[in-house]
Amino acid sequence: MHSDREPGTPTGDHRFDVATAVRPHGDGTLYDVELDGGFANSGRPNGGYLMAVMARAVAESVGRDGADHPDPLSSSAVFLRPPEIGPASVVVEVLRTGRTASQARATLLQGDRTCVEGLYIMGRLDPGAPVVFDDQRPVHLPPESGCPPMPATRPGVVEPADPSEVTEIRLDPAVVGFASGTPSGQADIRGWVRFTDGREPDPLALLYVADVLPPATFELGSLGWVPTLELTTYVRGRPAPGPLRVRQWARLIRQGIVDERCEVWDSDDRLVAEAVQLALVHMPPPEN
Amino acid sequence: MHSDREPGTPTGDHRFDVATAVRPHGDGTLYDVELDGGFANSGRPNGGYLMAVMARAVAESVGRDGADHPDPLSSSAVFLRPPEIGPASVVVEVLRTGRTASQARATLLQGDRTCVEGLYIMGRLDPGAPVVFDDQRPVHLPPESGCPPMPATRPGVVEPADPSEVTEIRLDPAVVGFASGTPSGQADIRGWVRFTDGREPDPLALLYVADVLPPATFELGSLGWVPTLELTTYVRGRPAPGPLRVRQWARLIRQGIVDERCEVWDSDDRLVAEAVQLALVHMPPPEN
Numbered sequence: 022m023h024s025d026r027e028p029g030t031p032t033g034d035h036r037f038d039v040a041t042a043v044r045p046h047g048d049g050t051l052y053d054v055e056l057d058g059g060f061a062n063s064g065r066p067n068g069g070y071l072m073a074v075m076a077r078a079v080a081e082s083v084g085r086d087g088a089d090h091p092d093p094l095s096s097s098a099v100f101l102r103p104p105e106i107g108p109a110s111v112v113v114e115v116l117r118t119g120r121t122a123s124q125a126r127a128t129l130l131q132g133d134r135t136c137v138e139g140l141y142i143m144g145r146l147d148p149g150a151p152v153v154f155d156d157q158r159p160v161h162l163p164p165e166s167g168c169p170p171m172p173a174t175r176p177g178v179v180e181p182a183d184p185s186e187v188t189e190i191r192l193d194p195a196v197v198g199f200a201s202g203t204p205s206g207q208a209d210i211r212g213w214v215r216f217t218d219g220r221e222p223d224p225l226a227l228l229y230v231a232d233v234l235p236p237a238t239f240e241l242g243s244l245g246w247v248p249t250l251e252l253t254t255y256v257r258g259r260p261a262p263g264p265l266r267v268r269q270w271a272r273l274i275r276q277g278i279v280d281e282r283c284e285v286w287d288s289d290d291r292l293v294a295e296a297v298q299l300a301l302v303h304m305p306p307p308e309n
Numbered sequence: 310m311h312s313d314r315e316p317g318t319p320t321g322d323h324r325f326d327v328a329t330a331v332r333p334h335g336d337g338t339l340y341d342v343e344l345d346g347g348f349a350n351s352g353r354p355n356g357g358y359l360m361a362v363m364a365r366a367v368a369e370s371v372g373r374d375g376a377d378h379p380d381p382l383s384s385s386a387v388f389l390r391p392p393e394i395g396p397a398s399v400v401v402e403v404l405r406t407g408r409t410a411s412q413a414r415a416t417l418l419q420g421d422r423t424c425v426e427g428l429y430i431m432g433r434l435d436p437g438a439p440v441v442f443d444d445q446r447p448v449h450l451p452p453e454s455g456c457p458p459m460p461a462t463r464p465g466v467v468e469p470a471d472p473s474e475v476t477e478i479r480l481d482p483a484v485v486g487f488a489s490g491t492p493s494g495q496a497d498i499r500g501w502v503r504f505t506d507g508r509e510p511d512p513l514a515l516l517y518v519a520d521v522l523p524p525a526t527f528e529l530g531s532l533g534w535v536p537t538l539e540l541t542t543y544v545r546g547r548p549a550p551g552p553l554r555v556r557q558w559a560r561l562i563r564q565g566i567v568d569e570r571c572e573v574w575d576s577d578d579r580l581v582a583e584a585v586q587l588a589l590v591h592m593p594p595p596e597n
Contacts, residue, residue, distance in 0.1 A: 094538070094566070094587065095387070095538060095539040095587050097385040097387075097428065097539065097541055098428070099383070099385075099404070099412045099428045099429075099430055101404055101405045101412055102405070116387070116389055116423055116426060117389045117390070117423070121565075122538065124387045124389055124426075126414075126426065135404055135405070138404060138412075138414065138428060139428075140385065140386070140387045140426060140427075140428060140539075141387075142387055142538055142539055142587070146564065147564055150563050150564035151563070152561065152562070152563050153562040153563060153592055154496060154526075154529060154559065154561065154562035154567075154592075155560075155561050155562075155563075156496065156558075156559070156560065156561075157560070208442060208444065238442075241442060250382070250383060250410065250430050251383040251385065251428075251430055251541070251543075253385055253539070253541040253585060255539075255568055255585070255587050257561055257563055257566075257568070258563060258564075270444075271442065271444070272443075272444065272445070272580070272583065273440065273442065273443050273444075273545055273580050273583075274440070274441040274442035274443075275438050275439070275440050275441060275443075275545055275546060276434065276435055276438035276546075277409075278382070278545075279442075280543055280545070280583060292560070292561050295560065295561075295568060295585075297541060297543070297583075297585050299382065299383050299430070299543050304441055304442075
């Protein structure tokens with residue numbers, strides 16, 4: 022159903038590329054960025070999007086230090102305060118450059134407020150590298166045409182921008198009960214994800230996609246948004262062109278905190294990203 | 310079989326407590342530590358042990374800033390260079406203190422060499438907090454008496470100290486093929502873990518325990534050690550006294566990199582810690 026789209030490669034003109042652009046400022050460890058409301062929920066930029074912005078600044082800094090390590094093999098961040106849509110800055114400190122990998126710290130600030138701090142391992146993903154061991158098959162989904170686009174509105178949430186203009190998320194119909202007030206009771210959400218403007222996925226985009234599904238706890242009836250405390254994403258391969266399949270599930274809820282796990286497969290059936298996050302969750306009181 | 314042991318609580322005199330002790334130095338953001346060879350493999354301190362050392366320094370700093378957040382809810386670190394056994398230092402920067410959680414960065418150095426950098430979310434775990442959602446049962450293991458102690462030597466590894474003096478690891482007999490050169494082919498290792506001196510587990514110890522099993526890839530025939538690149542651990546509960554059950558498994562091996570996942574349950578059948586790590590792995594060439 023997407024035959025009218027050009028199979029594009031990142032050109033720098035697609036919205037994700039513009040929204041993650043970093044402009045060096047000063048001595049080259051500071052970058053200006055402009056956070057795009059198309060990658061936000063309720064005015065709060067998506068955590069995975071912020072990690073992609075920071076990864077671009079890290080890739081620039083590591084490259085300037087002479088390392089050929091453009092890809093974020095690992096990215097882990099703590100979220101201190103949600104930034105607003107609009108101007109922000111990223112400060113990078115390269116911790117080490119090596120032969121196969123380099124490490125760096127990145128801090129996202131707005132004014133003098135630290136919003137996110139992250140640690141990155143950068144490397145170069147070889148698209149031809151064989152899979153030596155993989156113990157699971159990709160998540161099973163109905164075809165894209167059989168999965169409804171994610172509802173634009175969610176319980177208790179008003180969107181200042183329409184994220185579906187930027188990212189097409191088609192959820193497995195078995196897990197969209199939350200949208201009609203009848204959650205399935207399974208904390209396991211899955212769907213197809215692609216950029217609306219035809220931009221193909223790459224390692225940077227995987228940092229965003231690994232955090233783009235609605236919280237799996239929506240299917241348990243959780244209330245309101247689920248703010249991320251910590252998010253760690255491993256990019257395991259350079260994705261083939263085409264839509265991505267994403268599964269996100271919760272493992273344990275206790276003391277108002279949930280962990281969510283996420284896996285992303287490309288159109289060649291390869292696991293290309295995996296993530297874990299710790300988030301605050303507000304569950305309804307148990308019924309008597 | 311451990312009836313001769315006193316069910317102790319951490320007193321500060323047990324080896325893990327001494328090995329993670331931090332002494333403030335200078336202005337209170339710098340700590341002196343002494344890395345203990347009992348928590349090392351081949352002279353390289355265990356990554357989870359280093360994260361526990363850093364977490365103790367973070368807890369001190371956060372407490373000095375007035376926050377009642379002694380427990381590491383989340384700990385994620387990148388490993389730049391393995392430190393040697395012996396003196397080292399930890400530098401802490403508290404990023405934010407809050408009502409329910411505080412965040413900090415910790416850097417472990419030896420001389421002027423940065424060895425590990427980590428980000429921490431600190432909070433207070435309530436032992437009475439009910440489990441609101443848990444979709445899985447604890448890993449199934451034979452009783453401790455039916456699980457052999459982990460072999461003191463491993464393929465290609467010579468230990469300068471004997472880790473079994475410090476930590477008793479009893480592996481499920483189904484997953485110890487690697488010790489006799491006949492790996493099972495399942496990248497899934499599980500066993501019982503407790504401190505040999507009777508120290509009971511606590512949130513700090515879980516950071517160590519979540520990285521203490523041998524690499525799951527040993528059961529795939531991987532060669533040599535499996536150095537950690539990144540390790541993220543979430544502590545989900547204050548563990549009950551008694552031995553811990555630990556499962557560690559690999560998901561994907563590609564381009565010389567493996568991810569390992571780990572879960573830890575306490576004697577009350579509660580999931581108390583979960584971890585992911587990215588590590589370098591050397592697999593044997595495929596047979597023709």
